[in-house]
Amino acid sequence: MMRPGELGEILVSREEIREMTRRVAAAISRDYEGREVLLVGVLKGACVFMADLIRELTVVTQIDFIAVSSYGKETKSSGVVRILKDLDEDITGRHVIIVEDIIDSGLTWSKLRELLLTRGPASLALCTAFDKPSRRTVANLTVDYTGLEIPDAFIVGYGLDYQGYYRELPEVRTLRLEAR
């Protein structure tokens, strides 16, 4: 069976991902020492990073997931985040850390943040495996925990997809779209 596109070079290796995950988990564990955290993975891309991250944390942790519509890809200027699957947990008074695979324009996070703040968490932070700061359209967006900053190349793997494929790759690779 053919998948769309053609895999290119490895941009982030398994070893770099392992180091990145440990570094981020250590920072979170240090910052939240003595507190309980609720990690919220944004489906679907965050599932791989989430699974790695929770196993490196030393703080008391629960997990939850949320799914939101990806309006940001077509209409860059407007819209509220549409919840496709809401949280199971009540986040009122809790220390919440959103877990993303990638921050690109920043639109998803800025809208999701507004929404979650209305629910009164004790704190709300953002943790992303990868960040493409050159793609940002939202001004003054704070990323609390960043695994790796990456250039603006089309990438797949480690949760990141193209048309639903390649999420299972253990490393991050570029994808060439012109070839097949």
Ligand code: PRP
């Ligand atoms: C990706 C990623 C973020 C968002 C980031 O999700 O997981 O949620 O895009 O982009 P932004 O900063 O420009 O808003 P996607 O919509 O691809 O869904 P997926 O996780 O199911 O692949």
